[in-house]
Amino acid sequence: MNYRQEYEKWLASPALSEDERNELKAIANDEKEIENRFYGPLEFGTAGLRGTMYVGLHNMNRHVIRWATQGFANVIRAEGEEAMKKGVAICMDCRNHSMEFARAAACVMAGNGITVKLFESLRPTPELSFAVREYGCEAGINVTASHNPKEYNGYKVYWSDGAQLPPQHAAAIAKELEHIDIFTGVTSMDFDEAVNKGLITMLGEDCDKRFMANVMSMVNDYETVKKVADDFKLVYTPFHGCGHKLVPEALTRLGIKHLLCVPEQMVIDGNFPTVVSPNPENPEGFYLAIDLAKKNDVDFILGTDPDSDRVGIMVRNKQGEFEPVTGNQTGVLLLDYLIGAMKRAGKLPANAAALKTIVTTEMARAVAEANGLDCYDTFTGFKFMAEKMNELEGAGKNTVIFSYEESYGYMIGHYVRDKDAVTASLLLTEMAAWYYSQGMTLFDALNALFEKYGWYGEKTHNLVMPGLDGAEKMAALMKSLRETPPSEIAGVKVATYKDYSDGTARDAASGEVTKIALSGSNVLRFELCDGTHIVVRPSGTEPKIKVYILTKGANAQERDANLAKYSAWVNTLA
Structure with a gap:
């Protein structure tokens, strides 16, 4: 079926509301739209679905949500009766239609005999x-587009360990979806009927209490907070989203007396009226x-994104101006702080380890290893960190105390298997x-770490390639870099080429090929003779190629010069 036939099918479907049909009629003369x-x-991957909220097959709407949920329900049903009884936990963020989409998903699960919390x-x-793990669910669904602009929504899927779906389960759902008609292939149940039959039950305060008990168990130093509480102040913003209740609660329970919340942004609003983008990276x-x-x-500002899984901070510099901390x-x-604080509190395990992604700063490895911790790399995504944590701890090799990626996501503790802005905040x-008690701001602390561990620097470039031909352009760029890689970048020779798709490393001088620990992901890494690493990968959720520059200088000036030099090369790829 071509796109025009698909459009006519939707237009004729009795499943559409009058408003939905009118929206499609309004684009009747816009062939490109x-x-x-x-x-x-929309392609169903390990991150689920994400797209703009319009009526259409390639968009986020209630029909696509139901269709995706039917595919997920088929996979759960295939696991057997016990899996259906364990059921699914379903959550939503503050975005427009998120509650509607969550209820639609719940009704489809119930229609398939799967219990829903x-x-x-x-x-x-x-x-x-946390809820998936705490209540012993088989799976989870979260209706959220995280930090994307207001036009977007998404559908994240989780398995029984509380992590986002591993590739094999995502592939199984994608295969199911190939055979499900979006209108006639979905089994659903009326919401009230599902509630009356006990197939849908509600989660709320009980889960909050259990979750927050785990969050507060991560505190290392109530005493120091108490000592500075009369003077220490911070500003917090949830950017109109889900952090509005539990983050202030956590900070108050920590002992913070002077918590100033941005009033305009404490208002829950999926239109994010005070910002262009509700992303703490911006x-x-x-x-x-x-x-x-x-x-x-x-001196200290904290901000969490709309679904409160990412957190960004800003600190006051010596000139009195605020600057972001990446x-x-x-x-x-x-x-670095956790290692010290856990040592002081007697909580640091003997075999402690940290996890980071392949695109996260090498400074993290330097900090971990200088303090006697192991540091492991994973692919981008907390599902891979969750797998690695389970592997290391299951084998009795390490206890993971901290996992993070460069895009403002941090996982601490063992009660969640995803990035967690509540605990991180x-x-x-x-x-x-603690630094305030030492007479230091976090700006001072960061510079002290550079002096101690080295002047590392990082920059991420997003080569955006939207539209119908975007995917083709992304594939063409990756193909070109893979088949004819540069021998030098910005005048510096490439020492090693790493291709994470087949798990190989090729020495540029000798041509010798060796195996590396990670494989199966469309990522390229160029390791240069000056110690700089440049990593290139397509985004898993958006139409863009991400290019990461990871470098180090003898001082701040040399580091910054390296970032500028390699950024100029990246710009030639666009």
């Missing part, structure tokens, strides 16, 4: 991961927090208070 919406379904209202993503979104901090003589730098600060605040 019809093609964009109906050229094919549905959150009564929006909750942070880590609480969904410092411009912190403008209201900065104003509040300056008015109240605050995800890489925040992770290094937190890892708690420990970042404890860390800021």
Whole structure:
């Protein structure tokens, strides 16, 4: 069926509401828009689905949600009666239609005889991961597009360990979806009927209490917080999202007396009216927090994204201005602090380890190894970190105390298997208070770490390739870099080529090929003679190629010069 036939099929379907049909009629003369919406379904991957909220096969809407849930339900049913009884936990964020989509998913699961634990209202993503584990569910669904702009929504899927789906289960769902008609192939049940039959039960306060008990168990140093509580202050913003309740609760329970929340952004609103993008990676979104901090003589700002799985911080520099701390730098600060704090509290295990992704700063490895910890790399995504944690701890080899990736995600503790901005916010605040007790801001602390471990620097470039031909352009660039890789980059020779798709490393001088620990992902790594690493990979959720520069200089000036030099080369790829 071509895109025009698919469009006509949707237009004629009795499943559409009048508003949905009118939306499709409005694009009747826009061939390009019809093609964009109906050229094919959203691809179901390990991150589930993500797209813009319009009526269409290639968009996020209630019909696509039901279709995806039917595929997921088939996979759960294939696991047997016990899996169906264990059921599915379902959560949602603050976005427009998130509750509607979550209820639609719950009704399809119930229609397939699978029990559902549905959150009564929006909750942070880590609480969904926690709920799957805590209540012994077979799987989980979270309706969220994380930090994407307001037009987007998404559908994240989790397995029984509380981590996002491993590739084999994602592939099984994708295969099921090939055979399911989006309108006639879905079995659903009326919501009230499902509740009355006991197939849908609600989650809320009980889960909050259990989750927060685990979060608070991660505190290392109540005493220092108590000592500085009369003077230490911070500003917090949830960017209109799910952190609005549990993050302030955690910080208050830590002992923070002067917590200033940005009032305009404490309002739950899926339109994110005060920001262009509700992403804590984008410092411009912190403008209201900065104003509040300056008015109240605050040095530390904390912000969580709409589903409260990512957290960003800003700190006041020597000039009195606020500057962002990158995800890489925040992770290094937190890892170094946790090692020290856990030692002081007698909580650091003898075989402690840290996990990071292949695109996360090598400074993390330097911090871990200098303090006697093992440090392991994984592919990007917390499902891979969860797998590695389970593998290491199952074998009795290591106890993982900290896992992180450069895109502002941190996982601490053993009660979740996804990034967790609630726990991370708690420990970042404890860390800021500890440095405050030493007469230091986090700006001072970061510079002290550079002096101690080396002047590492990182920069991520996003080569955006939207539209119908975007996927082709992305594939063409990866093919070109794989088949005819550069012998030098910005005048510096490449020493080693690593291809994570087949798990090989090729020495540039000798041509010798060896195996590396990781394989099975479409990622290329160029390791240069000056110690710089450049990593290239397609995004798993958005139409763009991500290029990561990981470098180190003898000092800040040399580091910054390296970043500028290699960034100029990256820009030639676009």
